Amino acid sequence: MRHLVIAVISLSLTGCGVVYHPSAVRPGVSQQAKVRIEPITANTLMAANAAPYTPRRLPAAFNRTAGLGAGSIAAIAPPVAALERPTRPETPARHLPPPLPARPYKIGVGDVVLLATPASSPTADPASAGAARTSRQGYRVQDDGTISIPNVGRIAIAGLTVGDAEARVFKSFLDTQIDPAFSLEIAEFNARKVTIGGAVGAPSVVPVTLQPLYLDAALAAVGGTGAVDPASASVRLYRDGTLYQVPLSDVYQNRGAARLQLAPGDSLFVDAGFDLDRAEAYFRQQITLAQFKQSERGARLDALSQAVALRRAELTEARETFATRLTLGAEARDYVYLTGEVRTPARYPLPFEQTASLADALYDAGGGIPVARANPKEIYVLRGSDHPMEYDAVTAWHLDARNAAALVLATRFELRPGDVIFVAAQPVANWSNVIDGLTPSLLNSSLRAATN
Structure with a gap:
């Protein structure tokens, strides 16, 4: 029966002219x-x-960023030329500050100095005799740069090294006919600081002490840089009106960049992804608080902010226009x-x-x-x-x-x-x-x- 059905189907196909042409x-x-x-x-x-x-190729707008180029803020002119960046934004430009000269620490306002003097009264308890031999008293450097010691008076030590301050206190003791047997050291470092913000564990200030403060130690003191991509992140350093930039990959791989010595008053910002809005807000705050009180510098930073915003808007509009034309079939x-x-x-x-x-x-x-x-x-x-x-x-x-x-x-x-x-x-x-x-x-x- 099956063969009969197949034969009938074949005859039907022939008679009906049903033909498939693959x-x-x-x-x-x-x-x-x-x-x-x-x-x-x-x-x-x-x-x-x-x-x-x-x-x-994609339009040039896809290979550009609105990032901040390395260099001095004071030298940013015109804005368009200042915002030009390398074609690979994941490799930030390297612009290191000049090496710092070797200078001893100078006492500043807010520092606490510790004077250790012989005890004024003996003790009969042998167990506590060792602790009673000296008296340690801390003195904070006031806004006028002086410390006030009872029976001695006010002594100006701001701007002096530890050795020079010790000599001045020694002279004041002699002038007031007080036994100049003492030692002087710094108990708290509050005058010389480095401010660190951005993509770090805990943005804060790090004091500069008697020992030099290096970039790697400063980042470690604020909890490190966290989960950021070293290939695209950078550390921006603002010092004396000039903006420097250190690729984060250099900090991790290049011992020279990691051992970059920081100076009192430096401001650091770890930029994890070219987030210039945060960097701008950070530096604006620094200007408001301490560093940038001159109106001319503030105006230049405002101009830079506007240029970055215009640049970002231009790139966004160009990319959106290309995407729309691509959707509508207007692009080849x-x-x-x-x-x-x-x-x-x-x-x-x-x-x-x-x-x-x-x-x-x-x-x-x-x-x-x-x-x-x-x-x-x-x-x-x-x-x-x-x-x-x-x-x-x-x-x-x-x-x-x-x-x-x-x-x-x-x-x-x-x-x-x-x-x-x-x-x-x-x-x-x-x-x-x-x-x-x-x-x-x-x-x-x-x-x-x-x-x-």
């Missing part, structure tokens, strides 16, 4: 084109990829086309600034190769000739993927604008398409004829 790539010369089939192998892959092609794009037995016949846009492979198009835009319908033996990339006298010449680059290892070649085969990717159907799929073309009434009539 697409295929055939070599030779036809009315449309001259087709030459070339297998894709490790040897021919280089020839296929040798076709000249330069991927389209390069495409390849997928047809045949792919899951989704489509027009695949080639990416900007890089090439795409045959595998990219098949498994991205085409959705992969359907095993039930596609013939892995017959995968083609049809590429026309660019020569004016050979517009009808087509090279069909043929990939036989019956061995799945051949798909590695698909990841290395570079596509060119106008390529057509064609996947042929399996023979069983051709027969399925024939069956799908029959109407239910034709099948029913054929079956009734067979049973009668």
Whole structure:
């Protein structure tokens, strides 16, 4: 009975003229084109990829930032020229300050000095005799730069080194006929400080003591830089009206940058991602509090802020305009086309600034190769000739993927604008398409004829 049904269906197809014509790539010369089939192998892959092609580039607005360039704020003019940056924003510019000369610490307002003098009264307790031999008293340096010692008076020591201050106190003791047996040291360092903010664990101030304060130690004192990318982060140092910049990667890798000595009054800002709004707010605060009281410098910083905002708005508008034009199809794009037995016949846009492979198009835009319908033996990339006298010449680059290892070649085969990717159907799929073309009434009539 099964053979009879098949025979009836075949006769019905012949009588009704139902014929399925599958697409295929055939070599030779036809009315449309001259087709030459070339297998894709490790040897021919280089020839296929040798076709000249330069991927389209994104507009320049995508390769620029509104970042603050290194250099002096006072020298920022004009704003547009000052905001020019390298083409790789992830590598901040390096602009280190000159080395600091070796200078001893000078006592300042707010420091607490400690005077250790012999005890005025003996003690009968041997256990506490050692502690009673000296009396230690701390004195804070007042706003006028002096300390006030009972029975001695006010002594000006601000701006003096520890040795010079000790000599002046010694003289004052002698002038008041007091035993000058004492020692002087600094108990609290409050006058000389470095301010640190930005992407650090705990933004605060770090005192400058008798020992030099280096950049790595200062960052460690505020909890480190946290989870930031050293390749794009930088440490901005403001000193004496000049802005310097140290890439954070230099701090981690270059011992010279890590051992950069800081000076009292320095302001540091760790910029983790070119967040200039935070940097601007930080430096504005420093200007308001201590460093920038001159109106001219404030006006220049305002001009810099406005220039950065205008630059950022210009770049944002240019990028949004490009994205809108791209969506509306107003920007030129390069495409390849997928047809045949792919899951989704489509027009695949080639990416900007890089090439795409045959595998990219098949498994991205085409959705992969359907095993039930596609013939892995017959995968083609049809590429026309660019020569004016050979517009009808087509090279069909043929990939036989019956061995799945051949798909590695698909990841290395570079596509060119106008390529057509064609996947042929399996023979069983051709027969399925024939069956799908029959109407239910034709099948029913054929079956009734067979049973009668």
